[in-house]
Amino acid sequence: xxxxxxxxxxxxxxxxxxxxxxxxxxxxxxxxxxxxxxxxxxxxxxxxxxxxxxxxxxxxxxxxxxxxxxxxxxxxxxxxxxxxxxxxxxxxxxxxxxxxxxxxxxxxxxxxxxxxxxxxxxxxxxxxxxxxxxxxxxxxxxxxxxxxxxxxxxxxxxxxxxxxxxxxxxxxxxxxxxxxxxxxxxxxxxxxxxxxxxxxxxxxxxxxxxxxxxxxxxxxxxxxxxxxxxxxxxxxxxxxxxxxxxxxxxxxxxxxxxxxxxxx
Amino acid sequence: xxxxxxxxxxxxxxxxxxxxxxxxxxxxxxxxxxxxxxxxxxxxxxxxxxxxxxxxxxxxxxxxxxxxxxxxxxxxxxxxxxxxxxxxxxxxxxxxxxxxxxxxxxxxxxxxxxxxxxxxxxxxxxxxxxxxxxxxxxxxxxxxxxxxxxxxxxxxxxxxxxxxxxxxxxxxxxxxxxxxxxxxxxxxxxxxxxxxxxxxxxxxxxxxxxxxxxxxxxxxxxxxxxxxxxxxxxxxxxxxxxxxxxxxxxxxxxxxxxxxxxxx
DNA sequence: AACGCCGTTCCCCTTAATAGAACGAAGAAT
DNA sequence: ATTCTTCGTTCTATTAAGGGGAACGGCGTT
Numbered sequence: 400x401x402x403x404x405x406x407x408x409x410x411x412x413x414x415x416x417x418x419x420x421x422x423x424x425x426x427x428x429x430x431x432x433x434x435x436x437x438x439x440x441x442x443x444x445x446x447x448x449x450x451x452x453x454x455x456x457x458x459x460x461x462x463x464x465x466x467x468x469x470x471x472x473x474x475x476x477x478x479x480x481x482x483x484x485x486x487x488x489x490x491x492x493x494x495x496x497x498x499x500x501x502x503x504x505x506x507x508x509x510x511x512x513x514x515x516x517x518x519x520x521x522x523x524x525x526x527x528x529x530x531x532x533x534x535x536x537x538x539x540x541x542x543x544x545x546x547x548x549x550x551x552x553x554x555x556x557x558x559x560x561x562x563x564x565x566x567x568x569x570x571x572x573x574x575x576x577x578x579x580x581x582x583x584x585x586x587x588x589x590x591x592x593x594x595x596x597x598x599x600x601x602x603x604x605x606x607x608x609x610x611x612x613x614x615x616x617x618x619x620x621x622x623x624x625x626x627x628x629x630x631x632x633x634x635x636x637x638x639x640x641x642x643x644x645x646x647x648x649x650x651x652x653x654x655x656x657x658x659x660x661x662x663x
Numbered sequence: 664x665x666x667x668x669x670x671x672x673x674x675x676x677x678x679x680x681x682x683x684x685x686x687x688x689x690x691x692x693x694x695x696x697x698x699x700x701x702x703x704x705x706x707x708x709x710x711x712x713x714x715x716x717x718x719x720x721x722x723x724x725x726x727x728x729x730x731x732x733x734x735x736x737x738x739x740x741x742x743x744x745x746x747x748x749x750x751x752x753x754x755x756x757x758x759x760x761x762x763x764x765x766x767x768x769x770x771x772x773x774x775x776x777x778x779x780x781x782x783x784x785x786x787x788x789x790x791x792x793x794x795x796x797x798x799x800x801x802x803x804x805x806x807x808x809x810x811x812x813x814x815x816x817x818x819x820x821x822x823x824x825x826x827x828x829x830x831x832x833x834x835x836x837x838x839x840x841x842x843x844x845x846x847x848x849x850x851x852x853x854x855x856x857x858x859x860x861x862x863x864x865x866x867x868x869x870x871x872x873x874x875x876x877x878x879x880x881x882x883x884x885x886x887x888x889x890x891x892x893x894x895x896x897x898x899x900x901x902x903x904x905x906x907x908x909x910x911x912x913x914x915x916x917x918x919x920x921x922x923x924x925x926x927x
Numbered sequence: 928a929a930c931g932c933c934g935t936t937c938c939c940c941t942t943a944a945t946a947g948a949a950c951g952a953a954g955a956a957t
Numbered sequence: 958a959t960t961c962t963t964c965g966t967t968c969t970a971t972t973a974a975g976g977g978g979a980a981c982g983g984c985g986t987t
Contacts, residue, residue: 420719455675475749477745484738485739
């Protein structure tokens with residue numbers, strides 16, 4: 400091929416394996432049992448290919464077939480690997496009491512999240528833990544899920560305290576996706592926002608990823624100094640009113656500070 | 664090859680995919696970052712093969728490379744899938760208070776587990792949740808892990824209440840592995856043991872999987888009637904003395920009963 | 928009885944993964 | 958400094974293994 404070192408040195412990719420991974424990701428997207436034919440149709444593969452992929456995955460416990468319906472679902476081996484994958488389990492257990500307390504007090508969804516560098520898709524946040532409320536239907540992301548960092552409270556808090564050179568690099572490689580009218584897509588505007596967040600010590604997400612969804616986030620400082628995670632309270636605009644915000648901000652910041660102190 | 668239809672109709676297996684799964688499983692076994700060369704040596708593959716497998720997995724977030732060491736570790740996508748894979752998350756959250764209470768009261772490790780039919784390896788148990796104690800070094804299996812059902816307290820409880828025809832089928836297809844002097848390897852002896860467990864309402868594991876490890880387990884009945892999970896208290900023989908057993912049995916059975924009542 | 932749908936199996940062909948060697952950078956040992 | 962190792966990564970020819978496509982057999986419906 401072309402030059403000596405064109406920037407994105409396309410990593411080698413095993414087709415058969417990548418297809419299998421796509422199949423697994425489809426389960427994540429659909430969140431329900433899927434049949435061979437269905438998967439093949441959705442991904443544009445052949446039935447026989449999908450069948451062999453599933454058979455191989457099943458052999459190692461990565462998926463499991465429902466004997467009644469013949470359809471497939473994710474297997475327990477993924478649960479075991481997932482538990483192992485997350486280096487923040489300790490943090491999660493330690494933080495949980497505070498999350499609970501926040502959830503109880505404000506009756507809104509509470510999140511714990513960390514930053515992740517998903518090479519091609521730019522900076523993303525991973526939800527490590529979540530406290531649900533009794534309110535019907537939560538629009539907020541489930542535990543384990545990832546979403547772009549530039550359009551959420553926790554994401555902006557984490558970006559604000561991330562390594563600067565790393566940040567510039569990440570911002571440079573991919574444009575900021577737009578989800579709503581309020582999504583910040585201009586890197587320079589984002590810069591200003593991050594500076595404000597550093598000064599204020601908290602971040603707001605005012606319908607930047609989903610219309611009708613607001614959130615308040617604050618950073619958690621690790622024992623060695625730098626920010627390692629963030630917590631947030633989020634809910635529908637109807638309940639997250641301007642009048643209520645100061646109280647929520649104070650609550651989140653106080654909890655984040657208490658957790659940080661506990662980590663030292 | 665040979666005959667027309669040898670009994671176990673060997674499911675088709677995609678080599679490239681299966682190798683990738685082996686790589687992931689190796690991480691589970693080693694529980695630490697691994698390098699390309701290391702993995703290749705342990706699995707007997709070529710470096711280039713392992714490299715491409717890891718590159719593909721990394722592309723989808725299934726593994727992540729440590730930029731400093733060049734070594735690899737499991738990625739967050741596995742965490743997300745793992746969360747989704749486990750259909751017992753609701754049960755886990757519901758049961759947790761009781762597990763906590765048991766752990767507090769007896770200061771021993773507490774487990775919540777369910778039964779899984781791992782086709783080739785026979786019946787196995789999956790650890791859904793676990794409460795650790797302050798005692799140093801727990802020998803007991805981590806959350807998400809699987810182990811043979813015939814040689815653990817929860818395993819025997821679950822087998823005792825499993826579907827009979829299914830049980831015979833599973834017992835028939837693979838011999839019972841022997842781990843210690845006390846492991847039950849004779850299906851007929853196991854039968855008697857299971858009958859005793861059904862009558863007594865609890866099971867004991869007296870160093871049947873690991874020398875020096877004892878445990879007490881009791882069944883949790885689901886809303887529709889049949890046993891759906893089991894809880895256990897386990898610890899070293901030094902602390903799980905004969906004199907203390909009655910108290911532990913009573914505690915576990917009482918908790919299991921309370922949980923079952925809550926599920927109805 | 929006939930149809931349609933699904934998971935599963937089959938078989939040929941060709942693509943795509945593998946084996947094996949080589950490269951270049953980074954440490955460790957000298 | 959220099960050599961020697963060892964690592965992750967890249968390259969290429971060969972061939973085995975995965976993909977394409979059709980057919981099978983069970984099941985529920987019409």
